[in-house]
Amino acid sequence: MKRLFPILAVLTALMLGYAVYQALVVAPTERTMGDVQRIFYYHVPSAWTAFLLFFVNLVASVAYLVKRNPKVDALAMVSAEVGVVFCTVVLVTGPIWARPVWGIWWTWDVRLTSTLVLWLIYVSYLLLRRFSDSAQAPALAAALAIFGALDIPLVYFSIWFFRTQHPQPVIGGGGSIDPRMWRVLLINWMAFLCFALLMCWSRYRLETMRREVEEAQALESLLGDDRGPSAEIRNPKVALNRSGQ
C-alpha cells in the first residue's frame, strides 16, 4: 500500500497537467461566453467531487453509528474535510464565472444556494468535530452528518419553489454541450478525483497516525502521573491520615 502512494502522487500530477492543457488549449472556445467559460472545467468537476465526498461521508457516518469502527470515523472526517475544500472551490469559481457572464456575482439560484447550504452544514460539521472531545466527537458528528443529508432535499425543494414565486434572472439552463467539451470535462473530473483521493489518503494516514500518537500519549500520561503504585499503596498511613481530616 505504501508503495502505491508515490505512484498515485505522480499519476495525479501528470493527470492534472494534462487536464490543464486540455482545458486551456485543446477545448474549443465557447461562442457567447468566450474564454471565461473555461472556468467550467474547474467549477463542475469540483462540484461533482465535493458531492461524491459528502456522499462518502454520509455512508461512513451511518456505518460508524452501526459498527463503531474508529477507522470508518476517520474516513468520515477526512472525506468531510476534503469535501469542504472542493465545495469552497465551487463557491469561489461560481461568482468569478457569473460576474462577466450574467453581470452579477451571486444569485439565489437553486444549485448555487443548495451548494452554499451544503457548505455551511459541513463547516458546522467540522466545527463540531473540533469543539468536542475526541471520545464523543465521532458519534455526535455522525448524527449531524445524517441530519445534513436529510436537510439537502428539503433545501433544494424549498429554494426551487421560492424561485418560481420570485422570478430572478434566468441563468445557466440546459443547452447542449459540444462533445469535445464533454471529453475535456471528463478528463478534468478524473484528474480531480485522483487529486481528491490523494488528499484523502494522505489526510487519512495523518489522522490515523495522530490517533496512534494520542493513544501512546494517553498511556504515557497515565503511567507518568502515577509512576506505578500510588502513594497510598506504598504507605497506608498516608491514606489513614488523609481520611482522618
Next chain:
Amino acid sequence: MHKQSFGGGDAMSLLSSTTRGTITRATLTKDIRLEWRSKDALNSMLFFSLLVVVIFSLSFDPLAEESRRIAGGLVWVAFLFAAVVALNQTWARELRNQVLDAYRVSPAPPNALFMAKALGNFFIVSLLEALMTPLFIIFYNLRALGPAWQLIPIGLLGTWALVVNGTFFAAISLRTRSRELMLPLLLFPISIPAVLGMVAGTTAILTGENSAHFWIVLLLTYDVVFTTACLALFEKVLEAE
C-alpha cells in the same frame, strides 16, 4: 456475548409505549413544576424577547406596504433569536447535580426524555412568540391581506421545526466546549429550509400575493422528517461517552 438470562433482560421490553408516554408526561410535569418554582429562566427569556422586538422595531421603521413584505423575515428572525436563548436552557437543569446520569442509569428510554424536553421547549417558545406577536403587530401596524388563519399552522409547524432540532442540537452542544455558542452554529444551517418556509409562508399571507400551501406542506415534511431523525438518533447522542 451477553446472554439475556437474568431478570433484568426484559427491562427494555417491559417499557412499552404506554410507559414511554408516562415517562414523557412525568418529565414534562416535573420540568414545568421546576420552571414554575424558579421562574428565573422564563422571566429573563420574556424580557429578552421584549428587547428583541423593540430593537427590531426601532431599526426598521417602514411604511405599511413595505412592512408587509419584510415583516415575515423580521418576525421569524426575532423568534429564532429568542428560541436559541430558550433552547440553551434546555439541559441546564439536568446538568446541575449531574441529574442526567440518574436518568441514564435508569431503564427509561432516551426518546421519552427527548420528547418531554422538546414539548417543554415548544411550550416555552410558543409562549414567547405569543407575547412578541401582538407587539410586532402594534409596532408595524400589520394587517394580513391573505387568509390570516393560515398563520396559525405556519406558526405551530415552524415553531416545532425550530424546537425539535434545537432540543437535539442543544444536547449535542452540551457535550462540546463552548456549549452555548455551539447551538446556533449547528442549528442555523440545518434550519435554513424551515426558516425559508416560515418567512416565505408568512410573507405570502401578509401580502396576499401568493398561496402559502406549499410552505405549509414543506414545514410539515420538515417536521416529520426531523422528528423521526431526532427520535432515532437521540440515544446515540445521550450515550456518547
Next chain:
Amino acid sequence: MTDAPPIITATNVIKQFGRFAALRGVSTEFGAGKFYAILGDNGAGKTTLLRIIAGLARPTGGCVSVLGMSPRDACREIGYMAHASLLYDEMSGMENLRYFARLYGIDDDKHGDQAIRMVALDPTLSRPVGQYSQGMRQRMSLARAILHDPKILLLDEPFSNVDAQSAREMVTLLTRMRDAGKTILLVTHQASLLEGAANKFVRMGAGQVVECTNSLSAAGTL
C-alpha cells in the same frame, strides 16, 4: 480471586479520553453479596471503571458484563450514586423519588417511602432537597439509588463533602444492605472509614487493578 460467584466481570477493559487514558486493560471480578472498597489516587481510574459498570460510559476496548448481561441491559439491577447528589434541588425528597420511580416503571409511593425510611429520613419532609444538610442530601441520594431495590449498588465517592459522623452512618447503612444480600462497590480515597465494614479492598493505580485484599492492613504491605 473471589469465593462468591462473580456477579460483575470486567475483561481487559480499556478507556481512553483523547490524550488521556483512564483504564488500560482492567480484568477483575466482583462476587455477589460482598462489599468492595475500590481505592486509589486521583486518576487511578476508579470512577471510570464504576461508570463503565453502571453503563454510563462505553469502554474503548474490552467488555464488562453484569449478571451475564451488558451493563445497559442490567440497569434494573444496578443502583448508582455519585458525589453529586443526582437530585433536583428545587423539589422535596419524596417528589424527587416519585419522579425517579416513574423511570423504573414504578407508579406507587410505597417504594420511595420505603427507601427514604431505610436511610433514616422522614418521607413527609416538604423542604426542597437544596436546603438539606450535606449529610441528609447524601442519604437522600442513597435512597434514590436503592429505590428500585437493585442487587448491585455502585457508589462513587459518597463521602466527599460529608462530615465524619454522616459518613460513619452511611457506612453502617451500607453494611446493613450488604447483609441483606446486596453487592456493593464503593469508590473512595478515604479507605479508613471502611475498615471492618468492607469485605474486599481493591487497589487501583495507573489505570489497573494493583491488588485485591481482605483487609486494609494487609493491603498496605505490598
